[in-house]
Amino acid sequence: MNNESSVIEIQNLSRRYGKLDAVHSLSLTVRAGRCYGFFGRNGAGKTTTIKCLLNLLRPDSGTVRVFGLDPRKNEVDVKSRIAYVPDFVAFYPWMTVAGTLEYLASFRKHWNRDIESDLLKRFQLDPKQKASTLSKGQKTQLALIGAVCPEPELLLLDEPTSGLDPIVRREFIQTVIGAYQSGDTKRTVFVSTHLISEFEGLIDEFTIIEQGHELITMEADAARDRFKKIRVRFTQTPPKLTLAAALDIKQTGREVEILANGGSEAVLEQLRAYKLEDLTSESLSLEEIFVASNILATKK
Amino acid sequence: MFPTLNFPLTVFPNCHTVTCQLPDMLLQIDFKSGKPVYLQLVDQIRYAAASGGLRPGEPLPGIRPLAEELRVNRNTIAKAYTELESQGVIETIPGKGCFLKENHSPFTKPVRQKLLLKEVDEAVVTAHHLQVDREAFLALVKERLDYFERKIKEKP
DSSP states (O other): OOOTTEEEEEEEEEEEETTEEEEEEEEEEEETTOEEEEEEOTTSSHHHHHHHHTTSSOOSEEEEEETTBOTTTSHHHHHTTEEEEOSSOOOOTTSBHHHHHHHHHTTOSOOOHHHHHHHHHHTTOOTTSBGGGOOHHHHHHHHHHHHHTTOOSEEEEESTTTTOOHHHHHHHHHHHHHHTTOSSSOOEEEEEESOOGGGTTTOSEEEEEETTEEEEEEEHHHHHHHEEEEEEEESSSOOOOOOTTEEEEEEETTEEEEEEESOHHHHHHHHHTSOEEEEEEEEOOHHHHHHHHHHHHHHO | OOOOSSOOOSOOOGGGEEEEEETTEEEEEETTSSSOHHHHHHHHHHHHHHTTSSOTTOBOOOHHHHHHHHTOOHHHHHHHHHHHHHTTSEEEETTTEEEEOOSOOSSOHHHHHHHHHHHHHHHHHHHHHTTOOHHHHHHHHHHHHHHHHHHHHHOO
C-alpha cells in the first residue's frame, strides 16, 4: 500500500513509441496539497507521462499510482477525483458556453455553481456564445472553469498557458491559486509547462525531464538557494580561477560571470581574497535553472 | 520603494519581481534575491510593523487575495504568517484573520539580544567588505534608528 499522503506516485515509468523512448525509467512522487511543476522542452515526454496517469496511454513498464490506485484498474475512481486541462482543448462546436458547462457538470458528483458564475464573470465569457466561435484563450478559460468547478482533489494542467496572451495567462494562474486548497481538503496541482517563469511563485517542488529522462527533482526554494549567478569585476586582469563549485565560467575582460551549482558561499569567500571592484550574487530563477540543467545534461 | 531589511547586495532586475500594493504597505517579491519567498514576506511585514506601515490591531491581507495578487502559492503566504505568529509579531483570530500584535516578543531579553546579534554580525561583515569604517557604520545605525522612530511618530 502506498503512503496515504502521496497523490501521484510514478516508479520507473517507461513508454516507447516504436523506436522512440518517450519516457525512460521516470520516478516521481507528488504529495497532497502541493503544487508540483513538471518542466521539459517540447517532446521531452511530459504529455506522455500525464496520459499514463489518466490511462489514456498504457505504460510499457513501471507503475503509476494516483491516490494509491492503479488508473488502469480503478479508472472511474481515479478520474472522478481528477480534473485535467489538456494542452489542446476541444468542445462540441454546436454547444453554447453554458451548455458545455452543463454537459461537463453532468459527469460530476459535485459542481460548485458559485465558482462557475464567478469565473464566467471574471473571464467575461458570454454563456450564450457558441463554443465554435470562442478564441483559443476563451476555450482554455472554459476548460479551466470546467476543471475547477467540480473542486477536484487533483488538478492536472498540461501546457495550460501556451499560446495565450499575457493577461489571460495571469488570470489563469490567479484562478488556479484561488481554486485550490479553498476547502478543508488538501488540493494538489500538477502542472507541466515550458513557460516556467509565470508559475515560479506557485511551484513548491519540480522535476525537469529531457528526452524522457529525469534531470533534476528539487524543492523550488532549495533550487534557488543552490543555483547562483555570481558576477565579479576585478581591479586588474583576473587570475586563472579554479573553482570547484562552478558550473560555468564566462570571462570578458576584467569581468567574470560564474554559474555555481551549490557551494556559492565558498566561491564568494575565494573571490573576496582578490582586489575587487564589484561582486554580486543572485539566485537563478526556475527558468534559468531549467536552461542550466539542460546545458549540464548535454555536457555529460 | 519598499526596502528590504538586509543591505541590498544585488541589483534586482524588474522582470523578476512581483509587487503588490496594499493599504499603507507595499509588498514586493524577488525570486532572484536568494532568500525564500516566505522569508521575504516575513521581513517586509516586520519592516512595516517597525516603521508604522502596519499598526497593532490592524489586519493583514487575507491569504487567498494576497496569494492571487502576488501570484504565489497559498502555502507560501500561510508559511509566512505562521512564522510571524511564532515570532509573536501577529496573531490569528479564528474566522477573522491575522492581526498585528502589540510589540511583545515571546522571548526573554538575553534570547532577544542573541537573535539580534546574528543580524548585527552580518551587517558588520558587509560593512567590512564595503569598506565602511566604524564611525560611518555607527552613524548609519543611529540614523536608521532615528528614521524608524520618526516614521512611527508621524503616524497619528
